[in-house]
Amino acid sequence: MNNSSLLFGVMSGTSLDGIDIVLINQNNKTINIIDFIQIPYNENTKKEFLALHTGQHSDLEHSIRLSLFHAKITANGIKKILKKNKLQTKDIKCIGYHGQTIRHYPKNGYSIQLGNANLLAELTNITVVSDFRNRDIVAGGQGAPLVPAFHNEYFFKKNKNRVIINIGGISNITYLPVNKKITGFDCGPGNILLDHWIKIHHNKNFDHIGRWAKSGKLIEALLLKLQKDSFFKKIPPKSTGRELFNIDWLNKFYVKNYPPEDIQRTLLELTVVTINNAIKIFCSSVDEIYICGGGSKNKFLIERLEEITGRNIDTTDKLNIPSQQVEAIAFAWLAKKCIQKKYNNSPTITGASGPRILGTIHYS
Ligand SMILES: Nc1ncnc2c1ncn2[C@@H]1O[C@H](COP(=O)(O)OP(=O)(O)O)[C@@H](O)[C@H]1O
Ligand SMILES: [Mg+2]
Numbered sequence: 071m072n073n074s075s076l077l078f079g080v081m082s083g084t085s086l087d088g089i090d091i092v093l094i095n096q097n098n099k100t101i102n103i104i105d106f107i108q109i110p111y112n113e114n115t116k117k118e119f120l121a122l123h124t125g126q127h128s129d130l131e132h133s134i135r136l137s138l139f140h141a142k143i144t145a146n147g148i149k150k151i152l153k154k155n156k157l158q159t160k161d162i163k164c165i166g167y168h169g170q171t172i173r174h175y176p177k178n179g180y181s182i183q184l185g186n187a188n189l190l191a192e193l194t195n196i197t198v199v200s201d202f203r204n205r206d207i208v209a210g211g212q213g214a215p216l217v218p219a220f221h222n223e224y225f226f227k228k229n230k231n232r233v234i235i236n237i238g239g240i241s242n243i244t245y246l247p248v249n250k251k252i253t254g255f256d257c258g259p260g261n262i263l264l265d266h267w268i269k270i271h272h273n274k275n276f277d278h279i280g281r282w283a284k285s286g287k288l289i290e291a292l293l294l295k296l297q298k299d300s301f302f303k304k305i306p307p308k309s310t311g312r313e314l315f316n317i318d319w320l321n322k323f324y325v326k327n328y329p330p331e332d333i334q335r336t337l338l339e340l341t342v343v344t345i346n347n348a349i350k351i352f353c354s355s356v357d358e359i360y361i362c363g364g365g366s367k368n369k370f371l372i373e374r375l376e377e378i379t380g381r382n383i384d385t386t387d388k389l390n391i392p393s394q395q396v397e398a399i400a401f402a403w404l405a406k407k408c409i410q411k412k413y414n415n416s417p418t419i420t421g422a423s424g425p426r427i428l429g430t431i432h433y434s
Contacts, residue, residue, distance in 0.1 A: 074096070078151075078402060087108075089144055171311060179207060180204060198434075200430055201429065202404060206415045210422055214256065214420065218254030238365065250354075255348070284370045309420075346379055360386050415427075
């Protein structure tokens with residue numbers, strides 16, 4: 071049966087670096103990437119989203135305005151891709167629109183992603199699927215991570231126990247063992263604290279290839295203290311975000327008392343050891359490790375991860391999905407399932423009480 075469809079996937083991750091838009095042609099197990107663009111947030115937009123992350127800033131009007139703005143710039147990006155590829159809206163089955171997370175509180179029963187799906191449908195005249203996390207949460211799940219199901223579909227190999235690590239703002243792991251059930255959960259901070267620290271000290275958005283971290287000395291005693299946070303000890307299902315790993319969390323450890331480059335080095339090590347611990351504890355037998363997300367560009371981080379795991383680590387590019395595009399593609403895939411009325415959550419990973427169809431449909 072020809073199940074081929076053109077799909078857009080739109081992802082804005084916790085790093086607040088911007089909006090990733092991918093256009094794919096998906097036919098069952100085959101994905102062809104047609105185009106991909108990244109729309110970076112400017113300083114002001116980033117600040118506005120950041121302000122809404124904390125409980126003190128619950129301005130409803132402000133969040134609605136940002137939602138509309140997010141949809142507008144997404145629509146412009148989509149139109150640009152359509153034009154460039156000489157495609158029309160009627161050629162597209164749907165847009166999987168994740169939106170920008172500003173709160174993730176599964177314990178309290180909700181997760182908030184900004185991005186006005188009605189406006190995006192209106193501006194593009196394409197069906198939009200949004201709000202992927204909340205149905206899973208009200209069914210008792212974490213609503214995250216949602217990408218392991220996609221990893222399972224496209225990265226599973228019959229004779230290899232594979233581990234997929236996504237290092238975005240937060241890092242998450244998917245274990246795809248040959249004979250056992252898949253596991254997936256958030257490991258802890260990925261780039262979020264590293265980005266934050268270099269912004270304060272050097273006014274840069276991120277530590278290019280981990281150069282600044284590499285120049286610092288690891289503070290072992292501090293690393294041990296950071297690792298004591300109860301999140302790291304929690305048994306999955308578990309997920310996290312900026313609600314926990316933020317500047318207030320960091321300041322509790324008196325980080326200002328140390329040379330800033332040593333803190334950067336130690337934060338990088340925290341990302342590395344928490345991923346390694348997740349592998350050691352939850353991935354009983356590992357043949358291959360692949361990495362995706364912006365953290366895969368942090369050369370020093372990958373070097374340390376290779377040293378600590380004792381393995382060669384490739385990016386998912388080697389599995390034919392570019393490391394920067396995995397999440398956006400995953401949301402295109404999740405959206406298609408929603409439209410087809412197929413279950414697209416992973417109860418064994420998120421802890422939801424059963425299979426559900428995630429996503430709200432806004433018809434073209
Ligand atoms: N060349 C690079 N060197 C180091 N880190 C990088 C590089 N490119 C991207 N990153 C990191 O990746 C992050 C973006 O990753 P991404 O996967 O988009 O995360 P998210 O899904 O949370 O938005 C940036 O904030 C930055 O920390
Ligand atoms: Mg991003």
